[in-house]
Amino acid sequence: MSVKQTFKRLLVSSLAVGVIASPLAMPGSVDAKGKHHSKDRTFNLSIMHTNDSHARLDNVAKKVTAVKEVRAAKPGALLLDAGDVFSGSLYFNQFKGQADLEFMNLLDYDLMTFGNHEFDLGSSPEGHQALANFVKNAEFPIVSSNVNFSKDPFLKPLFKGYALKPKDGSIYSSVVKRVNGEYVGFIGLTTEETADISSPEKIVFENYIKEASKEVKLLQLLGVNKIVAITHLGYDDNPTYDNDLELAKHVDGIDVIVGGHSHTQLNEPVVVSLDEKGKKKSPTVIVQAYQYNEYLGSLDVTFDKKGKVVSQAGQLIKIADKTADPDAAQLLTKYSSKIDEIKNTTTGGIAEVELAAPRTNDVGISVRNSEVPLGNLITDGMLDKAKDYNSNVVMAFQNGGGIRATINQGEITYGDVLTTLPFGNTLATMKLTGAEIKQALEHSVKDAPKEHGGFLHVSGMKLTYDSTKVAGSRVVTMDVKNADGTYTAINPTQEYVIATNAFTAKGGDGFTVFKTAYEQGRVTDLGASDWENLRDYVAELVNVNPVVEGRIVDVARP
Numbered sequence: 001m002s003v004k005q006t007f008k009r010l011l012v013s014s015l016a017v018g019v020i021a022s023p024l025a026m027p028g029s030v031d032a033k034g035k036h037h038s039k040d041r042t043f044n045l046s047i048m049h050t051n052d053s054h055a056r057l058d059n060v061a062k063k064v065t066a067v068k069e070v071r072a073a074k075p076g077a078l079l080l081d082a083g084d085v086f087s088g089s090l091y092f093n094q095f096k097g098q099a100d101l102e103f104m105n106l107l108d109y110d111l112m113t114f115g116n117h118e119f120d121l122g123s124s125p126e127g128h129q130a131l132a133n134f135v136k137n138a139e140f141p142i143v144s145s146n147v148n149f150s151k152d153p154f155l156k157p158l159f160k161g162y163a164l165k166p167k168d169g170s171i172y173s174s175v176v177k178r179v180n181g182e183y184v185g186f187i188g189l190t191t192e193e194t195a196d197i198s199s200p201e202k203i204v205f206e207n208y209i210k211e212a213s214k215e216v217k218l219l220q221l222l223g224v225n226k227i228v229a230i231t232h233l234g235y236d237d238n239p240t241y242d243n244d245l246e247l248a249k250h251v252d253g254i255d256v257i258v259g260g261h262s263h264t265q266l267n268e269p270v271v272v273s274l275d276e277k278g279k280k281k282s283p284t285v286i287v288q289a290y291q292y293n294e295y296l297g298s299l300d301v302t303f304d305k306k307g308k309v310v311s312q313a314g315q316l317i318k319i320a321d322k323t324a325d326p327d328a329a330q331l332l333t334k335y336s337s338k339i340d341e342i343k344n345t346t347t348g349g350i351a352e353v354e355l356a357a358p359r360t361n362d363v364g365i366s367v368r369n370s371e372v373p374l375g376n377l378i379t380d381g382m383l384d385k386a387k388d389y390n391s392n393v394v395m396a397f398q399n400g401g402g403i404r405a406t407i408n409q410g411e412i413t414y415g416d417v418l419t420t421l422p423f424g425n426t427l428a429t430m431k432l433t434g435a436e437i438k439q440a441l442e443h444s445v446k447d448a449p450k451e452h453g454g455f456l457h458v459s460g461m462k463l464t465y466d467s468t469k470v471a472g473s474r475v476v477t478m479d480v481k482n483a484d485g486t487y488t489a490i491n492p493t494q495e496y497v498i499a500t501n502a503f504t505a506k507g508g509d510g511f512t513v514f515k516t517a518y519e520q521g522r523v524t525d526l527g528a529s530d531w532e533n534l535r536d537y538v539a540e541l542v543n544v545n546p547v548v549e550g551r552i553v554d555v556a557r558p
Contacts, residue, residue, distance in 0.1 A: 042302050042310065043182050045226065046077035049289055049297040051260030052115065053081075053100065054088030056292040060103045061324035061332055066296045066317050067107050068325065074300075076180050079107060082260030082288070083115025083190065083232035086131075088404065088422050090339045090415060093531075096121070096130035098137065099335040105139040106328065111175070112142050113188030115232040115260060120423055122199035123502050123525075128154040141166040143188035143230060145173045146211035151202035162218060174215040176224055185219035185227040187212055187254075191234065191261055193241040196510045197401075197453065199503055208233060208242045209250045216253040225307025229254045234262035235270075235288050248272035248284035255309050256301055257286040265290040269299060269314040283309040289316055343415030349538025352545040355407040357420065360451065368400040368451035371553075373546040374420070375403060375457030380546070381537030382427060382530070383459045386499035389526050390429050394480055395460035396499040397440070399509050401453025402530075412538050421531040425501035430514065431522040435492040438475055439513040446471040448554060454509030458551050462487060468556045476555060501530055 048070050050063075070077055081104070086092055091099045104112075121130050132154035135142055141163070149155040149171070159171045166175040174187045189212060192205040212229065219227055229247065237243040244259045249272060266288045275281040289297035299314035355374040360366040367375060375398060383396035405419040432440070441463055444456040448467040460481045465474040479487035480496065490496070500514070505523045507515025517523055538544050 042304055043180070043226070045179060045182075045184060045228075045256075045301045045303065046074040047228070047256070047258065047287075047297075047299045047301070048077050048079045049082065049258045049287060049299065050080075050293065050295075051082035051232070051258075051289055052084040052263050052291040053293045054084055054117065054291065055086065055092035055097070055100055056089055057091045057099060057103065057332065057335065059293055059319055061326075061328035062319045062322040063293050063296060064103070064107060064325035064328040065322040066319050069322075070296070070298055070317070077298075078110045078177075078179065080228075080230050080258050081109055081112040082230050082258050083113050084117045084260060085112075085115070085134075087117040087120045088292075090342055090418050090422075091335060093418050093422060093424060094338060094342065095335060097134040101134055101137055102331070103328070105137075106331070109138075109140045110177070111140060111186055111188075111230060112138070113230040113232055114142065114144050114147060114190045116191055116194035116198045119194055119198040119200040119203060122201040122203070123426070123506065124199075124424065125527075127201065128152055128203070131155065132158060135171060136169045139168045141168060141175060142171045143173075143175055143186050144171050144190065145187040145215045146189050146192075146206040146208050148204040148206060151204070155203070162215070164222070174219055176219065176222060182226065183222075183224050185216075185222070185224040187215040187219075187227065187229050189229060189231040189233055189242070189247070191232055191237070191242050193238070196508055199506065199508070208247060212247060212251045212254065216251060220253060226303050227254050228256040228258060230258045232261045233259065235259055235264040235266065235286065237262045244286050244288075245272065246276075248286060249274065249276040249281075252281060254284050255282070255303070255307070256299070257284060258297075258299075259286060259288040262288070263291040264288045265295070265316065267316055269312050271309075271312065283312075285309060285312045285314075287314055294319060339415075342418070343413055345414040347412045347414060347417060347535045347539050349412040349541055349544050351407050351409050351412050351538075352543055354409045355544070355546070357403050357406045366400070366451050367403050367457075368453060368455045369448050371457065371548050371551050373548060374407065375400065376459065376549065376551065377537075377544065377546040378403065378421070378530075378534055379457050379459035381534045382499050382501075384537055384540075385427055385528055385533040386429055386526065389528075390497060390524075392497045393429055393460075393499050394496055395437075395458065397456045397458055397504065398501065399453060399504050400451075400455040400457060401509060402501065402503070403457075412544065414535065417531050417535045417538070421534060423503070423530070425503045425530045427499060427526045427528040427530065427533055428502045428505040429497055429499050429524045429526065430505050430517050431495055431497055432513075432517060433492065434478075434490040434494050434496065436513050436517065437490060437496065437498070438478060438492065440511055441465070441475050441478060442472050443511055443513070445474050445554075448474075449557070452509075454504075454511060461490070462549075462551045462553075464553045464555055466556050467554045
């Protein structure tokens with residue numbers, strides 16, 4: 001939006017102050033019945049909040065009970081979601097968000113913002129149709145302040161700008177809701193990192209601080225002095241992109257941040273009272289409720305007459321401790337029966353040992369920092385399938401962040417495969433020089449031994465690197481596997497054909513070298529789903545027993 005357009009928008013908005021702000025202009029406040037109260041009266045805002053549910057619906061009936069109990073105690077409490085409803089379970093693979101939405105509508109959510117995983121299907125042939133269907137069927141508005149939908153045919157018609165009276169099934173840059181006689185403003189922010197870690201295609205993510213500041217100023221012009229940001233930025237995530245702590249410091253006027261993305265378990269609210277220069281500012285309260293529908297967050301914030309936070313109290317309610325709501329449990333069977341059927345379908349492969357997808361806190365072996373048997377299995381399957389399309393493919397790469405679950409010993413089912421590779425990525429081939437492959441491998445190991453979602457598992461090659469060296473200069477050797485099983489050093493000037501998933505091929509996880517190749521037309525999307533490739537490969541093997549082979553070796557490790 002140009003400066004002229006922004007000024008015009010704010011000017012028009014300021015003319016609306018008389019429409020909405022007249023109750024706020026009184027020396028006191030007005031309750032839901034229109035009764036006037038003392039100017040010294042404080043205002044309490046109650047919020048329930050969730051984030052990063054990732055289509056985990058098995059405990060949703062207990063979640064219904066938890067919400068009902070809070071509403072019984074606080075009838076005016078709002079219910080907000082900070083994104084990443086999509087991706088991560090068979091419920092999403094099968095129902096593309098509609099199962100989750102039925103329960104969100106049942107729970108009577110008030111508002112939601114988009115997470116990065118809401119954009120995972122952008123690279124599919126259907127594009128963002130499933131996300132558009134989710135929005136249109138939502139019985140609540142979506143608030144999204146820093147996302148530009150103007151070039152996406154599915155979501156552009158659903159974006160309405162800002163709203164004083166938001167409608168269900170639409171997207172707004174900011175909204176105003178009347179809560180217990182007071183006006184509360186809401187903005188929504190999605191991490192700019194989405195461009196690297198999802199598949200938004202033509203959807204653009206603007207700077208969060210700039211766009212938040214713009215919407216806050218607009219709400220303030222409308223006479224709103226209590227503002228909540230629903231964010232999918234991460235509590236203390238990489239500040240190079242964005243996070244809630246930075247937002248609280250840089251944007252004055254945000255009173256509450258309901259966050260997501262980093263899956264942070266904030267057992268108590270965090271209050272930020274210093275700005276980016278270390279000077280005292282009005283308090284900003286930050287909350288986040290972990291992940292996977294395991295907790296329901298509950299927050300109470302008290303404002304003075306000027307809209308300043310004067311007190312707060314919050315907690316996380318453990319959903320597993322609740323009794324399942326019987327009606328919701330019955331409703332879930334409509335979906336769970338189908339999921340059970342899919343889960344139990346055998347692929348024909350048998351895991352002779354557990355195929356682990358370990359995660360760590362940056363110490364020890366992780367699927368995001370080390371070669372593991374499961375990574376070898378997946379990349380071997382990718383290479384095998386890619387050769388069916390192009391016999392010149394010699395290597396395959398799989399980002400560790402895309403491997404989401406362990407496969408247990410025994411019969412391998414569709415459910416096992418879908419849970420391990422839940423994002424529905426398609427297989428792609430790419431032409432790269434040896435120098436470009438080195439650039440990609442340097443990016444892969446840049447954070448080692450710390451975890452990195454872009455850590456690449458490999459097939460058809462082997463790599464040694466030194467994690468004590470400066471990032472960008474860590475690769476020691478890289479060799480391609482020949483047809484006879486021998487290895488040859490990768491030639492920097494020679495062109496090779498490699499296979500990876502479409503997400504990574506388009507530059508996901510920050511692979512700019514892949515993004516350049518994609519933009520230059522050197523990528524071919526084969527359309528074969530990653531989970532189907534693995535399903536077919538384990539069926540072909542029958543007895544599945546991959547091992548660590550020294551494909552990826554950190555020479556600095558003992």
